[in-house]
Amino acid sequence: MDNTDALADYRARAIAWLAAHAPRYSGAARNGLNCDQDLALGRAWQGLKAAHGYAGITLPAVYGGAGGSELEKLAFNEEEMRYDLPLVYFSISLSNPLPIFLRYAPEDLRLKLGPPALRGEQIWCQMFSEPGAGSDLAALRTRAERDGEGWRISGQKVWTSWAQFADWGVIVVRTDPALPKHAGLTYFFIDMKAPGVTVRPIRRLGGEHDLNEVFLDNVRIPDNQRLGEVGSGFRVAIETLMIERYAVVDESGYAPTLEAMAQLAAGQRLAGRSALDNGEFRAALAQGLVERTGLRNIHRRALNAMVAGKEPGPEGSLRKLLLGRSRQRLAALAMDLQGPDALQLAPDARAGTHFTPAWLDPSLRIAGGTDEMLLNTLAERVLGLPQDYRPDKGRPFNQAKAESNR
Numbered sequence: 056m057d058n059t060d061a062l063a064d065y066r067a068r069a070i071a072w073l074a075a076h077a078p079r080y081s082g083a084a085r086n087g088l089n090c091d092q093d094l095a096l097g098r099a100w101q102g103l104k105a106a107h108g109y110a111g112i113t114l115p116a117v118y119g120g121a122g123g124s125e126l127e128k129l130a131f132n133e134e135e136m137r138y139d140l141p142l143v144y145f146s147i148s149l150s151n152p153l154p155i156f157l158r159y160a161p162e163d164l165r166l167k168l169g170p171p172a173l174r175g176e177q178i179w180c181q182m183f184s185e186p187g188a189g190s191d192l193a194a195l196r197t198r199a200e201r202d203g204e205g206w207r208i209s210g211q212k213v214w215t216s217w218a219q220f221a222d223w224g225v226i227v228v229r230t231d232p233a234l235p236k237h238a239g240l241t242y243f244f245i246d247m248k249a250p251g252v253t254v255r256p257i258r259r260l261g262g263e264h265d266l267n268e269v270f271l272d273n274v275r276i277p278d279n280q281r282l283g284e285v286g287s288g289f290r291v292a293i294e295t296l297m298i299e300r301y302a303v304v305d306e307s308g309y310a311p312t313l314e315a316m317a318q319l320a321a322g323q324r325l326a327g328r329s330a331l332d333n334g335e336f337r338a339a340l341a342q343g344l345v346e347r348t349g350l351r352n353i354h355r356r357a358l359n360a361m362v363a364g365k366e367p368g369p370e371g372s373l374r375k376l377l378l379g380r381s382r383q384r385l386a387a388l389a390m391d392l393q394g395p396d397a398l399q400l401a402p403d404a405r406a407g408t409h410f411t412p413a414w415l416d417p418s419l420r421i422a423g424g425t426d427e428m429l430l431n432t433l434a435e436r437v438l439g440l441p442q443d444y445r446p447d448k449g450r451p452f453n454q455a456k457a458e459s460n461r
């Protein structure tokens with residue numbers, strides 16, 4: 056059996072397993088649940104996956120993972136996304152913080168904290184962004200100072216997904232402000248229930264419950280909660296973000312389908328005729344089909360490259376850019392078709408299946424690199440255009456800050 060046959064076999068088993076189990080945890084099973092109940096369902100689903108070798112597919116079995124390949128993970132995720140499952144609470148936890156923790160933490164802590172996270176019993180969050188540091192992560196100001204054998208952390212993080220449920224969190228902080236901004240950072244993990252950690256929710260337009268501010272007031276941590284060398288925080292942060300080097304964010308599960316769009320149009324009238332007969336609408340729908348077909352092909356090309364043992368190229372940036380834009384553009388069209396009715400948000404409406412929340416939620420266009428930053432990446436790496444002007448490059452962080460405040 057070659058690589059492709061083995062993968063097809065793996066996918067077939069995953070499809071059968073999902074068909075047998077996923078319906079009880081997805082779609083209608085989630086309707087009417089509040090956030091806590093939906094999370095409880097998500098934990099149960101995660102636990103079931105762990106018991107059947109589908110949690111942490113690429114992570115070592117000794118820490119509760121399945122010890123599988125990147126391609127198996129992609130195949131499983133692709134099939135899993137066809138169901139409307141409560142995966143979102145674990146999306147950050149298991150994609151980035153836990154894998155980086157498993158790379159750098161002392162062995163006893165890996166053995167202790169890996170399995171409960173993979174079973175969904177514990178959640179990890181990722182504290183990178185700050186009020187003055189998002190796209191420019193290295194501008195962050197949260198400080199860690201030596202305190203005997205350990206450290207004390209003070210500052211503020213923002214946009215921290217699922218921090219309100221998190222047991223643990225990875226964090227990048229400034230340990231030496233006299234060094235240039237990228238060099239003075241260090242990476243730790245902290246207990247989110249430790250004294251001095253305060254989590255405050257941020258209300259979002261569409262009513263999602265994911266985002267938070269996190270305040271850190273003299274939070275004491277031992278040195279064995281440092282991940283990587285002192286001063287290597289920026290490198291470890293980039294390594295964290297690169298772990299999901301090619302995430303499956305397909306339109307299935309991410310955006311309402313074009314079929315749903317056509318169905319909606321069939322029930323709406325424009326100038327006395329079915330909206331489906333309207334030339335402008337048909338052109339927009341055709342454009343949507345062209346975009347989605349292109350995205351699917353880009354996705355296939357990346358998968359083929361990975362099957363051949365190559366690294367995917369800039370496909371990830373391209374897909375992320377187009378998927379986010381395409382979802383919002385089609386959702387806006389659907390809302391126009393519905394008129395004022397679109398403004399009524401159904402209680403169980405979700406962005407993957409309903410147009411109004413899909414339009415209200417621009418997450419993919421901001422998180423993990425904004426549209427503009429992706430355009431910068433494509434301009435520099437694909438088109439070979441010159442880099443942005445970086446006036447603070449190489450300067451001590453505390454001097455660059457003082458000069459910019461003048």
Ligand SMILES: Cc1cc2nc3c(=O)[nH]c(=O)nc-3n(C[C@H](O)[C@H](O)[C@H](O)COP(=O)(O)OP(=O)(O)OC[C@H]3O[C@@H](n4cnc5c(N)ncnc54)[C@H](O)[C@@H]3O)c2cc1C
Nearest residue numbers: 181182183184188189190214215216418421422423425427
């Ligand atoms: C749903 C969601 C979940 C998130 N979860 C997390 C999380 O769990 N942990 C975490 O740490 N962070 C999280 N974030 C934060 C996210 O990483 C940041 O929002 C993102 O990096 C952008 O940073 P910013 O919001 O500070 O915007 P800024 O960086 O201030 O950007 C503001 C605007 O300026 C533009 N801009 C900035 N720099 C440039 C440039 N050089 N060239 C051109 N345009 C530029 C941007 O594109 C944007 O339009 C999340 C965000 C969202 C929306």
